[in-house]
Amino acid sequence: MIxxxxxxxxTFAEAFGMRATRILVTALNLKWAYHAxxxxxxxxxxxxxxxxxxxxxxxxxxxxxxxxxxxxxxxxFAVSSRELAKQVERRVGQCVxxxxxxxxxxxxxxxPINLGRNLRFFGDGYQMSKVIGGKRYWRVPVxxxxxxxxxxxxxxxxxxxxxxxxxxxxQVQALTACxxxxxxxxxxxGAIMPFPGGIVRSGxxxxxxxxTLSASTNDAYxxxxxxxxxxxxxxxxxxxxxIVIDGLTEADVRNAMRAGIKAVCAVGGxxxxxxxxxxxxxxxxxxxxxxxxxxxT
Amino acid sequence: MSALAFTLRQAPAQTVDLSPLTPDKLAARTxxxxxxxxxxxxxxxxxxxxxxEISGDGRSESVVFRAxxxxxxxxxxxxxxxxxxxxxxxxxYAGLGLRSGRIVVHGSVxxxxxxxxxxxxxxxxxxxxxxxxxxxPGDKQGMRGGSIVIGGSAGERLGDRMRRGIILVRGDAxxxxxSRMLAGTILISGRVGESAGFGLKHGSLLLAHPPxxxxxxxxxCGVHALLFLTLLEKQLQREGRPFHDFLPLTTRVRRYCGDxxxxxxxxxxxxxxx
Numbered sequence: 001m002i003x004x005x006x007x008x009x010x011t012f013a014e015a016f017g018m019r020a021t022r023i024l025v026t027a028l029n030l031k032w033a034y035h036a037x038x039x040x041x042x043x044x045x046x047x048x049x050x051x052x053x054x055x056x057x058x059x060x061x062x063x064x065x066x067x068x069x070x071x072x073x074x075x076x077f078a079v080s081s082r083e084l085a086k087q088v089e090r091r092v093g094q095c096v097x098x099x100x101x102x103x104x105x106x107x108x109x110x111x112p113i114n115l116g117r118n119l120r121f122f123g124d125g126y127q128m129s130k131v132i133g134g135k136r137y138w139r140v141p142v143x144x145x146x147x148x149x150x151x152x153x154x155x156x157x158x159x160x161x162x163x164x165x166x167x168x169x170x171q172v173q174a175l176t177a178c179x180x181x182x183x184x185x186x187x188x189x190g191a192i193m194p195f196p197g198g199i200v201r202s203g204x205x206x207x208x209x210x211x212t213l214s215a216s217t218n219d220a221y222x223x224x225x226x227x228x229x230x231x232x233x234x235x236x237x238x239x240x241x242x243i244v245i246d247g248l249t250e251a252d253v254r255n256a257m258r259a260g261i262k263a264v265c266a267v268g269g270x271x272x273x274x275x276x277x278x279x280x281x282x283x284x285x286x287x288x289x290x291x292x293x294x295x296x297t
Numbered sequence: 298m299s300a301l302a303f304t305l306r307q308a309p310a311q312t313v314d315l316s317p318l319t320p321d322k323l324a325a326r327t328x329x330x331x332x333x334x335x336x337x338x339x340x341x342x343x344x345x346x347x348x349x350e351i352s353g354d355g356r357s358e359s360v361v362f363r364a365x366x367x368x369x370x371x372x373x374x375x376x377x378x379x380x381x382x383x384x385x386x387x388x389x390y391a392g393l394g395l396r397s398g399r400i401v402v403h404g405s406v407x408x409x410x411x412x413x414x415x416x417x418x419x420x421x422x423x424x425x426x427x428x429x430x431x432x433x434p435g436d437k438q439g440m441r442g443g444s445i446v447i448g449g450s451a452g453e454r455l456g457d458r459m460r461r462g463i464i465l466v467r468g469d470a471x472x473x474x475x476s477r478m479l480a481g482t483i484l485i486s487g488r489v490g491e492s493a494g495f496g497l498k499h500g501s502l503l504l505a506h507p508p509x510x511x512x513x514x515x516x517x518c519g520v521h522a523l524l525f526l527t528l529l530e531k532q533l534q535r536e537g538r539p540f541h542d543f544l545p546l547t548t549r550v551r552r553y554c555g556d557x558x559x560x561x562x563x564x565x566x567x568x569x570x571x
Contacts, residue, residue: 067524067527067528067531068527068531103524125562128499128562129480130528130529132529133535137528145521145523145524146521146523146525
């Protein structure tokens, strides 16, 4: 399958079941909502070393937020419900509670996990609860007024680790295509791309020659090792970049992959893109398989 | 399916407990069975048919009392669901221990309306007697959830020992409004009598007009835009009538914390110009 000079390889992305939540972060203006949300989703690229994967899903207009202020929708993914709850509490407590004018609300229905239930104790006894519309909110006194936080947010089963690889003639060409992909994918709701700018250059394989490491560089896709290993790269490929997608549902991941791959194909062979591939583990580890050619149809 | 209607033949000589006549309790009964229900009137038992003309469908989820008598008590008490309309006044304990559903009283209600209620809505288009949403004597807590909307004025001790929920009053409230409140929200569009918030432990009193005097156990915390009031305003918008009558809500308020004699974790919120 070739689209605009880009070969779509006959392979699939392998993704895993995860637990996820959506949190709405609001503030006096979008600038401070971004400060809070970007801090909250910082160091959240991979569950391997960060505990969770997180990202900003989309901007929210005042009409879309519970408190009528501008805000952002944030998605967090973790491998277990316990880890997700721990990460939510830690990140909201350290990054949203601390940000001027901010507030945090549940953004999805599901099994309840703590949002402000324990953060309220920062109020040292001066915190106040309000049940409004059947939901409990905590008013925690802070130095700029009150931090308002919903008691719980919903946790749902989700899909993490959807991905595709962009094989290009060089770094600039690969990055240009991936930037276009991220721009298109950011319009898809229910999905985030957790790596810096949504793009990852350090694709990994399982295992390492070093016993302490569970993962190491994906040497088959490293262009500088083409002559040293059993390389998956043809001679004209000079750089590979990967986009990893976490979604609330299988369809969300599929939609984001489709939007991204189409944007890459729009750059096309003329833009230095040679092919699109995907990372998998032979289909034995992940419960979700996204065949690239099916995703595009 | 027309509502099951009870039209009072004549006012009873003593107060009558109408708690058996709620939609959830009548749902599985025919009209003949409903007519045979025993009601406690003073120290006697009366059949429902002796007191009321009964019309409509027993399977309906709504009950209408076409009557106006302060001797009709406990209307909708411990109701689990459905709707009750009273086309006139009724007596004490309306909506006592209400669990779910809606009670609309076109006239006024007696004392202890909504006492111990846990959920649902009581709308009183006229006035409410003393102790609306308050604890019964001996009870530790008053209203524990749901909402009471009073179109007229409320009597004394509104929300005494209230634990959760919201009470909204278009008119005035009597003395000791929100006394000994444990939590919850009371909004008064009119004026309040003396000693508002006496013994307030937690909870919020939103007053459109400042009380004639505030005791020294309430301390000024300054003027603030409180975000939870925006949430409350949006909720009132969602609820529709009669909650709309209280909009717009002032979200920038002067906060007095108190009652410091009872821990000081409650608050009286006033519009900042006052």
